[in-house]
Every structure is written in structure tokens, then in C-alpha cells.
Amino acid sequence: MEELGLKKQNWDVKETELFLGILKELDMEKCLDGRKVRNTTIFKVAHRRMTAAGYHRSVDQLKFRWKLLKSAYYKGKREPNSNAPAKIQGWWRYEKTMIAIMESRHPLIGTGVHADRTDEATEDSEGDGDPPILHWQQPCPDSAPQNLNLDLIIKMDPEMDTQLKIGFIGAGNMAYGIAKGVLSGNVLPANVRVSAPSSRNLGRFQELGIPVTHSNVEVVCGSDVVFVAVKPHLVPLVLSEVSQYITDRHIIVSVAAGVTLSTLEEILPDNTVAIRMMPNLPCVVQEGAILFARGSHAKLEDGALIRSLLHRCGLVEEGPEAWIDIHTGLSGSGVAFVYLFAEALAEGAVKMGMPSALAHSIASQTVLGAGRLLRDSGKHPAQLRSEVCTPGGTTIYGLHTLEKGGLRATTMSAVESATERAREFGKKSGTKK
Ligand SMILES: NC(=O)c1ccc[n+]([C@@H]2O[C@H](COP(=O)([O-])OP(=O)(O)OC[C@H]3O[C@@H](n4cnc5c(N)ncnc54)[C@H](OP(=O)(O)O)[C@@H]3O)[C@@H](O)[C@H]2O)c1
Numbered sequence: 001m002e003e004l005g006l007k008k009q010n011w012d013v014k015e016t017e018l019f020l021g022i023l024k025e026l027d028m029e030k031c032l033d034g035r036k037v038r039n040t041t042i043f044k045v046a047h048r049r050m051t052a053a054g055y056h057r058s059v060d061q062l063k064f065r066w067k068l069l070k071s072a073y074y075k076g077k078r079e080p081n082s083n084a085p086a087k088i089q090g091w092w093r094y095e096k097t098m099i100a101i102m103e104s105r106h107p108l109i110g111t112g113v114h115a116d117r118t119d120e121a122t123e124d125s126e127g128d129g130d131p132p133i134l135h136w137q138q139p140c141p142d143s144a145p146q147n148l149n150l151d152l153i154i155k156m157d158p159e160m161d162t163q164l165k166i167g168f169i170g171a172g173n174m175a176y177g178i179a180k181g182v183l184s185g186n187v188l189p190a191n192v193r194v195s196a197p198s199s200r201n202l203g204r205f206q207e208l209g210i211p212v213t214h215s216n217v218e219v220v221c222g223s224d225v226v227f228v229a230v231k232p233h234l235v236p237l238v239l240s241e242v243s244q245y246i247t248d249r250h251i252i253v254s255v256a257a258g259v260t261l262s263t264l265e266e267i268l269p270d271n272t273v274a275i276r277m278m279p280n281l282p283c284v285v286q287e288g289a290i291l292f293a294r295g296s297h298a299k300l301e302d303g304a305l306i307r308s309l310l311h312r313c314g315l316v317e318e319g320p321e322a323w324i325d326i327h328t329g330l331s332g333s334g335v336a337f338v339y340l341f342a343e344a345l346a347e348g349a350v351k352m353g354m355p356s357a358l359a360h361s362i363a364s365q366t367v368l369g370a371g372r373l374l375r376d377s378g379k380h381p382a383q384l385r386s387e388v389c390t391p392g393g394t395t396i397y398g399l400h401t402l403e404k405g406g407l408r409a410t411t412m413s414a415v416e417s418a419t420e421r422a423r424e425f426g427k428k429s430g431t432k433k
Helices: 013-032 040-052 059-078 086-105 150-156 173-183 203-207 216-221 232-245 261-267 281-285 300-313 322-332 334-351 356-377 381-388 394-404 407-427
Strands: 166-169 192-195 225-228 251-254 273-278 288-294 314-318
Touching: 013 040, 013 059, 040 059, 166 173, 166 216, 173 192, 173 203, 173 281, 173 300, 192 216, 216 232, 225 232, 225 300, 232 261, 251 300, 261 273, 273 300, 273 322, 281 288, 288 300, 288 322, 300 314, 322 334, 322 407, 334 356, 334 407, 356 381, 394 407
Parallel strands: 166 192, 166 225, 225 251, 251 273, 288 314
Antiparallel strands: 273 288
């Protein structure tokens, strides 16, 4: 499995510029050499610098991104004036951006990349199966240099592919939160389908312009990616019902707590691409934290598709399945831990004489502000905490009280207990939660 690490969920032009700037400074010419794209040293250094700048990407994520960027760049160079086919309009825009970035702000010609340059075999390229360098002014062979064809590129940026069909089996809170995130990309409401046995939850999907149905089979037949968002004990029932309609075009994504990939794969037809995903409640305000694990038939690009599709739901990370239960303890249940802390903050203020409504309003803003600063600054929480602590001041007195009360150890134990409980559910996969 590729190296895993934290990252910001979506790349924007600013991050791309930074990444390209770092590569250029390190050795862009080397990076442009298709055979040397595996040069780990460069990407390790880029990884460190980007992390320092607050962009958390793993080395493999950087390498993979570079492959995509390079592919877009060469395609744009190859066909500067042609119109993009309707299916890849979005990606085409990105190619133009790539050329603007690479040529205007990072002029590669000046770095010694010439049309007539030849490759040198180095230890970096030994054993590397990538095709030879693509010359600056020569067309890029469709197969080179990243084994990425356009179909794959389309899959990598589904938000730009308005043709992708998304289905939801189950119309509860989690389906609604994910649907809202998916729609805030380029997926069209008409290309989404939702099913539930009753109509009680379907109205809010209709308000988003999403067609609804009581037939799970209809959802599966009309979708490429199907989110299974029913209660965990209903997953086997629902999957058995639709199983015969699942083909190799489908990606089945289960969000059910405690239902393991092996359970899913046992029920689904052989070779089905299955993904187990654990979202949390703030997905409904597009500030969720999602961790997913790929099943044995899900490829890297299937994971990339899901990441790209869900990036508007909040942070989206991939990890081994063993981390899903930890994520449940940390983030699924962690949301409730934060609410408890927010409530306690407010109660403390009420005790000291502040009106309750104001205290709760300030407590929630405090949690929100602290969270955003923590995420956006990229600093370790201990560092931010120490920045608030004036020697002998109010905060250190308060922190001492929290430490005496064992807040840190208690919180760690809470994550541990919730994780263990999630593991118990996993062992009883398929039984009622
Ligand atoms: N909520 C969370 O914070 C959270 C976090 C992580 C994971 N999850 C997981 O997300 C899943 C859904 O949770 P939720 O909170 O969204 O649940 P929910 O609000 O209770 O929604 C469940 C939905 O499933 C529908 N349903 C029931 N039987 C069905 C069937 N046979 N076929 C199709 N749909 C059926 C229900 O239909 P009706 O509308 O007719 O009742 C309802 O719309 C669960 O597996 C849970 O473990 C939830």
C-alpha cells in the first residue's frame, strides 16, 4: 500500500504553485524525466517543505500528484488550441492552469529543459519501468509517462466529470451530509439517486433536486458509485437484495459502523470494488473527517475517485482498515467528546454568572475558532496552547486545574474505550448495533 500520511483534502492552485516551486528549486528537470519520477529524495524533501508550509501530503501522494500534473501539462502542450471533449472540460481547464504555472511563474526553459535534451541513465532510473523522457516540444505518447490514460484522469477528478452517477441506499443524516458535499462539487443533482423504504427522509433530498425512489435496485442500476448508508445490521440484507445488479462498473462504499470489508466482500459478487468508509457528523456542514479503506479489489484510482468526490465533505483520508475503528473513537465519537467539553465550558461560565445562551454561543465559537486555527496553522496543539499561556496568567492556572482533573488521560481513555467498542462491533459484524 502506498505511504499514508495526512494531507489537505484538495489541491488548489496555491498549493500546486508551492509544490511546483519546491520541485523547481530542487531539480525540476530531473522531475520532468519520466524515468526518474520515482526519485524519492526529491519528493521526500518536497514533502518536508510542504509539511512545514502547512500542506500535509505523503511522499507517495506528492509523487502521484506530480504524475497527474505532468500528464496535464504535456497534454496541454501537445494540443494547445484544440477544444477539450465535453467529458474532460474540467480537466482541460486544469491543463491550462498547469501551463500558466509552469511557464509563467516557473519558467522551465530557463532551468535547462530543452527539446533536444537526452536522458542520462542514473541509479535513480535503474529498474524503473517508466518510459523515457518526454521532450519539451514533442507530443507526449498517450501511454507515457505515467501509465495514465484519459479515462483514469477523468476518474481522478470526478468533480469535473458531470457524468458520474452517484447513488445512496438509505436517506438518513449521513447520506444527506455526504450528498450535500458531493453536490457542492460538479456532480449534478440529476445524476444522484437516493432510496429509502419510507418517504420521511426523502423530501430534503428532493429539495436538493435529487430524484428519489423506494427501490434500492433502481439506485444500483443507475449509479457508478453507491453509498450504502443504512444502519449496520441492515447492510447484509440490503446488499443481498441488490447484489445481482452489481457489476464491475460499480464502486460500493459502505459507511456503516463496524461492518468490515471482509463482510462486505463476502456478500458482494466476486471482484466487486468495495470501500469501507467512516464519516462523522460534521459532514452535514462539510467539515467532516472521513477515513476510508479500500477492499481487496479496489485500486489506487478508486480511492482517488472517492477522495476527490468527497473532498467537499471535509477532510478525506485513506488508511488501512485497522485504523477505521480508531477513527471511529477519535472522530466519530470524538465529536461527542468535543460537545461535552463545549457544554462544560459554557456551564463553567454560567456558574460564574454569564447568561446561559450567551455562554453556549461563546463556547461553540471558541471550539470552532480553536479548531480552525489548529487546522489552518498546521501547528501542534501543544504549541498553540503554549502561545496562549502567559507565565503566571489565567490560562496556565486553568490548564493546571484541567491536568489535576485528569482531562488528558481521561480523553485518551475515552478514545481507547470507543475504539475498543467499535472493534467489538466489527467482530460481530452484521449483528444489530
Ligand atoms: N450518524 C452518524 O454520525 C454516523 C457516523 C458514522 C457512520 N454512520 C453510519 O451511517 C449509517 C447511516 O446512519 P444514519 O445516522 O444516517 O442513520 P439514519 O438517519 O437512521 O438513516 C438510515 C436510513 O436507512 C434507511 N433504510 C432503512 N432500511 C432500509 C432498506 N432496507 N433499504 C434502504 N434504506 C433503508 C432509512 O429509511 P427511512 O428514511 O425510511 O427510515 C433511513 O433513511 C449507519 O450505518 C451508521 O453506522 C453514521
